[in-house]
Amino acid sequence: MARFTRGFDTEAAFEHLARRDRKLGVWMRRIGPIPPDPDWRGAFDPVDALARSILHQQLSGKAARSIEARVDAATGGRLHCDTLARLDDAQLRACGVSANKVLALRDLARREAAGEIPSLRQMATMEDAAIIAALVPTRGIGRWTVEMMLMFRLGRPDVLPVDDLGVRKGAQLLDRRDAMPTPRELAERGQRWGPYRSYAGFYLWRIVDAAAAAKGG
Template sequence: MADESGLSYDIRKAVRHLRRVDPELRRLIPRIGACKIQLAGHKSPYEALLRAIFYQQLHGKAAATILQRFKDRFGAGHLPTPEQIVAADTRSLRAVGLSRQKIAAIRDLAAKTIDGTVPPLAEVRRLPDDEIIQRLTAVRGIGVWTVEMLLLSQLGRPDVLASSDYGLRKGFQIVYRKRRLPKPKDLHAFGERWRPYRSVASWYLWRAADAAKQVKSKNSRKAR
């Protein structure tokens, strides 16, 4: 059953499951409120990964500026095709502000899109999560975390747990009252109980981390 948010699963069913299997989430969920996972558009894997490469290790505004210059370089106001990237010379790509490492990454992405390693959107929707991770991390500069975010926010997969994510680990530390951040492998093992709705559990842990950050910021302002 598709959820009204556009997801392929029923969030309400997922929430009921999490409340049943985890006492801490049962207490957290009413405090946070309704889960509001929303799909971030319908970009192809090629488009999503191309944007991800631009935003790696850059502040959002700087990355957006370089990305716009990149689009303008190809004259159409939108992202170029893989074939256009492969044909572009290094000097023109450097001129828009791309590092040599990022040029190598986007060229590899373009080549792997052309040869089918990176599948089109219609195909990727039919693939299991593990295969998507395997195929997309074959692209230079693309790690597991990037693909997990694509699975969760672009494809709306229900059972994604990005256990290396700092915000997720911080949320877990807060909700479960741990002295230290959990190691990714420990969070992964703990999260087995949340299957098949680890994406929804992740959303609530992220919100818990956000709420704690807001409280800390508010208290800091009061102390000034």
């Protein structure tokens, strides 16, 4: 059974991408190497991480952190089926959790209790597509949410979130297009970045930041 390590060689990724894509290489050298993410090595509970993703959806960072802190205080700081079961819907709503998010948290907890949410150990033997397929049936969990987990927590090297507006904007700036590429166009464009499409995505986000800073300056 194949086992997937968390994280990848960012130096090898830098050399590969700069060699395969001249335009991207120019931006990469301008921005500089992006180091490995320390979260790639840290232990985490996928259910807890997904629950927090649900809490943060469609909220400003400050508002989401405030609600998250109240839920943490009520559950003891770890979100999973047992701790969420301690709170009824009214108590979650009193923490500031919307009705739709309460339903999403309940569905997540139900699926965890039924063994439908893979553990971190199980994910170590699962392909990216299998992890996505296992998690997106959960209410409130879309493909983008799982892709962020794959990139930033599991350190998978070859994930390109083609629906992400920041990534699409970065690709538009990279290729000096009049409009952002469609997700399908970006997927095709990103074929040359494999097997390090995650690292390319990190740079596409940075390109947007760099362009905004240059414009502001």
